Amino acid sequence: MFMNCRRVRKWHFLQLVSMCCVMSVLMVCWDHVDHSVVSHVKSYSYRYLINSYDFINKSLSVSPKEAARFGSFPYLLNNEGVCKDKDVLLLLFVKSSPGNFRRRQAIRSTWGNESYISHQLGVIVKLVFAMGVHPVVRFNSSLQDKLHKEHMNHGDLVQQDFLDTFHNLTVKLLLQFRWTHENCAHARFLMTADDDVFIHLPNLVRYLQDLRRQKVRNLWVGHVHRGAPPVRRRDSKYYMPFDMYQWSSYPDYTAGAGYVVSGDVAAKIYQATQSLNASMYIDDVFMGICAIAAGVSPQEHVYFSGEGKTPYHPCIYEKMITSHGHEDDIRYLWKVATAPQVKSISSGLVGKLYCTAVKMTLLCKPYFTNKYSCMAAFT
Numbered sequence: 328m329f330m331n332c333r334r335v336r337k338w339h340f341l342q343l344v345s346m347c348c349v350m351s352v353l354m355v356c357w358d359h360v361d362h363s364v365v366s367h368v369k370s371y372s373y374r375y376l377i378n379s380y381d382f383i384n385k386s387l388s389v390s391p392k393e394a395a396r397f398g399s400f401p402y403l404l405n406n407e408g409v410c411k412d413k414d415v416l417l418l419l420f421v422k423s424s425p426g427n428f429r430r431r432q433a434i435r436s437t438w439g440n441e442s443y444i445s446h447q448l449g450v451i452v453k454l455v456f457a458m459g460v461h462p463v464v465r466f467n468s469s470l471q472d473k474l475h476k477e478h479m480n481h482g483d484l485v486q487q488d489f490l491d492t493f494h495n496l497t498v499k500l501l502l503q504f505r506w507t508h509e510n511c512a513h514a515r516f517l518m519t520a521d522d523d524v525f526i527h528l529p530n531l532v533r534y535l536q537d538l539r540r541q542k543v544r545n546l547w548v549g550h551v552h553r554g555a556p557p558v559r560r561r562d563s564k565y566y567m568p569f570d571m572y573q574w575s576s577y578p579d580y581t582a583g584a585g586y587v588v589s590g591d592v593a594a595k596i597y598q599a600t601q602s603l604n605a606s607m608y609i610d611d612v613f614m615g616i617c618a619i620a621a622g623v624s625p626q627e628h629v630y631f632s633g634e635g636k637t638p639y640h641p642c643i644y645e646k647m648i649t650s651h652g653h654e655d656d657i658r659y660l661w662k663v664a665t666a667p668q669v670k671s672i673s674s675g676l677v678g679k680l681y682c683t684a685v686k687m688t689l690l691c692k693p694y695f696t697n698k699y700s701c702m703a704a705f706t
């Protein structure tokens with residue numbers, strides 16, 4: 328017993344010494360090594376600070392008057408009455424651009440078909456396309472005429488007078504929360520999605536109805552990025568200058584491809600935007616900053632994809648919510664993913680085992696696949 332104790336102590340001591348060694352090497356190299364693994368470790372530890380304290384919202388807070396300048400562009404196209412007097416389960420914003428007529432049409436005739444949703448699923452979902460003005464052919468009146476016509480036919484465009492560019496995505500985010508505050512504050516849930524995303528609306532509606540029954544509040548759900556480090560390479564699309572964001576980790580946020588918040592969160596985020604510097608142009612990161620100010624944190628759902636595309640299989644269709652990177656196959660996917668036989672594929676013990684096996688082979692790969700995570704195979 329006595330011997331054992333001494334050996335244990337020695338072992339502990341060795342562990343401690345080696346730990347200290349590793350730590351000091353890391354500390355010394357910390358600022359010099361710009362290796363991605365190190366920067367991930369670094370930002371991952373840093374994220375606890377970022378997420379737990381309010382120094383970000385403090386340093387980015389501005390006066391309401393200054394904050395208003397970021398998001399008060401006049402409306403060029405609008406339809407204020409979309410939600411009026413309706414019990415809207417979900418207000419679904421699609422981030423579109425003036426030129427993307429085909430994508431919008433594909434969405435309206437598949438997962439965004441409001442009449443399909445209300446007849447088949449018995450709930451009201453309102454679809455709105457958010458956009459600015461075309462940055463190159465800004466004064467091309469024929470493009471704007473075409474948009475007017477589209478709006479006459481469908482009444483689902485909301486356009487503000489800002490240039491529709493990658494670096495103005497945060498302005499588009501502000502548009503969505505402002506519009507919701509002004510015209511659809513009673514919607515139970517708000518979703519924002521890219522126009523090349525496929526959303527399995529029947530699955531999403533079932534999920535949201537469940538949440539509504541449980542009277543869930545404080546909800547922000549999607550594919551969560553935790554402790555992502557800002558990109559400091561100038562040649563990157565996501566380059567983040569130090570002046571704009573000085574910390575080594577972003578707050579936790581959900582991938583902008585598609586996420587859902589509950590109505591109370593939408594209201595809180597809108598309030599937060601009223602006193603924040605919105606020059607941070609990565610919209611989903613800015614959402615993370617607003618969330619810190621609002622005291623909301625994101626939660627993961629394994630069937631919301633980030634950049635990833637869904638594997639094509641009925642066992643997946645049965646559970647999937649979003650999938651990214653669809654343009655030409657959206658009609659095909661809608662047809663196969665909502666086919667009646669999908670619902671029964673995993674019924675019974677045999678069906679369950681079969682689907683688990685299939686999902687494991689599709690999702691649990693030893694290398695990174697950019698699809699749903701392996702966890703999804705077991706839910």
Ligand SMILES: *[C@@H]1O[C@H](CO)[C@@H](O)[C@H](O)[C@H]1NC(C)=O
Nearest residue numbers: 435436437440442443444446
């Ligand atoms: C929407 O769905 C309904 C059936 O619920 C269908 O009649 C209609 O053609 C669909 N609209 C489009 C644009 O595909």
Ligand SMILES: *[C@@H]1O[C@H](CO)[C@@H](O)[C@H](O)[C@H]1NC(C)=O
Nearest residue numbers: 426464467468469470471473
């Ligand atoms: C203006 O927009 C129309 C419709 O999208 C397009 O066909 C036309 O080529 C554009 N004109 C210019 C000068 O870009």
Ligand SMILES: *[C@@H]1O[C@H](CO)[C@@H](O)[C@H](O)[C@H]1NC(C)=O
Nearest residue numbers: 488489490491492494495498
């Ligand atoms: C964003 O839109 C505004 C208003 O049109 C414009 O002045 C600004 O240059 C745009 N910013 C970028 C980065 O495109």
Ligand SMILES: *[C@@H]1O[C@H](CO)[C@@H](O)[C@H](O)[C@H]1NC(C)=O
Nearest residue numbers: 389393570571572604606607
């Ligand atoms: C917002 O932040 C940017 C830096 O990202 C800064 O240049 C700008 O002056 C700030 N705006 C206000 C109103 O503080």
Ligand SMILES: *[C@@H]1O[C@H](CO)[C@@H](O)[C@H](O)[C@H]1NC(C)=O
Nearest residue numbers: 381384385388619620621622
């Ligand atoms: C920052 O957010 C916290 C809640 O997370 C809040 O208590 C605090 O008032 C906010 N600070 C500013 C300056 O907005």
